[in-house]
Amino acid sequence: MLVVKDMAKQYGDFTALKDINLEFTNGLYGLLAPNGAGKTTLIKMLATLIAPTKGEVLYNGKNILSMDDQYRELLGYLPQQFGYYKNYSPKQYLLYLAALKGISKKEAALKIDELLEKVALSQVVNKKMKKFSGGMIQRVGIAQALLNDPKILILDEPTAGLDPKERARFRHLLSELARDRLVIISTHIVSDIESIANEIIMIKNQQILYKDSVEKICELLEGHVYETSIGYEQLGVFRKQYVLLSEKQEQGNMIVRFIHKGNPENEWRPVSPQLEDVFLYEYRDEIDGEA
DSSP states (O other): EEEEEEEEEETEEEEEOOOOOOOOEEESEEEEOTTTTSHHHHHHHTTTSSOOOOEEEETEEEHHHTTTTHHTTTTEEOOOOOOOTTTHHHHHHHHHHHHTTOOOOHHHHHHHHHHHHHHTTTTTTTTTTOOOOOHHHHHHHHHHHHOOOSSSSEEESSSOOOOOOHHHHHHHHHHHHSSSSEEEESSSSSGGGTTTTTEEEEEEEEEEEEEEEEHHHHGGGGOOOEEEEHHHHHHHHHHHHSEEEEEETTTTEEEEEEOOOOOOOOOOOEEOOOHHHHHHHHOOOOOOOOH
């Protein structure tokens, strides 16, 4: 079990995170928040790349910083951007990393073939990575995070650069991996984790906003999400009056999905809330600010 206890992180006068308390067991956890909310700070503390200003992270009751290499041997980590050698092939690169991790060459060769098959790179094992697309490079990154068969797998924005087909393959891979280990994936893309996460963790105002199943989080907006058809001329007024979740054109009108917590109009159709609705509602100020 991985436990985050009363953790905070400050950079001078700036507070990145405060009063963070979490518990993780085997399964898949989605760390969901807009960019800049503190996801990467939390991920880096879980990966021992930075130390908390206050509090601690415990693995089976032991402080992970005190465990040092003993903890890192259990850990697989993919940062947002990872360093690689462009003139290396995936196989060369992974053999090099395996040697650094103390994995024998014979064991590494078998493991690497298996991993490159898993991430759909078995056809390019000996090609130089300088010719790879961003999505292919990201898949090499996922493979390197799995080299030591980690008990804890931490992935920071792992689907950057992946196309929809690759994202679907990645979700399937994560579901398999989470059967017998702890997987934490940080993302701002709801669809990456909505269907596969055991629990969703949302951060707002430097603190944990929610930590629960997708179903429980969506229940918070039950009875407040509607769709209706309006004319183009009404769209501006609608945007000012309600929290709009989506807009789409249909037969000369606009179909809008929105939040309203008062009495509904007769022509409004109530719909079941989805995780993206909660995300857009809770982070409406942050998202509007980024636009």
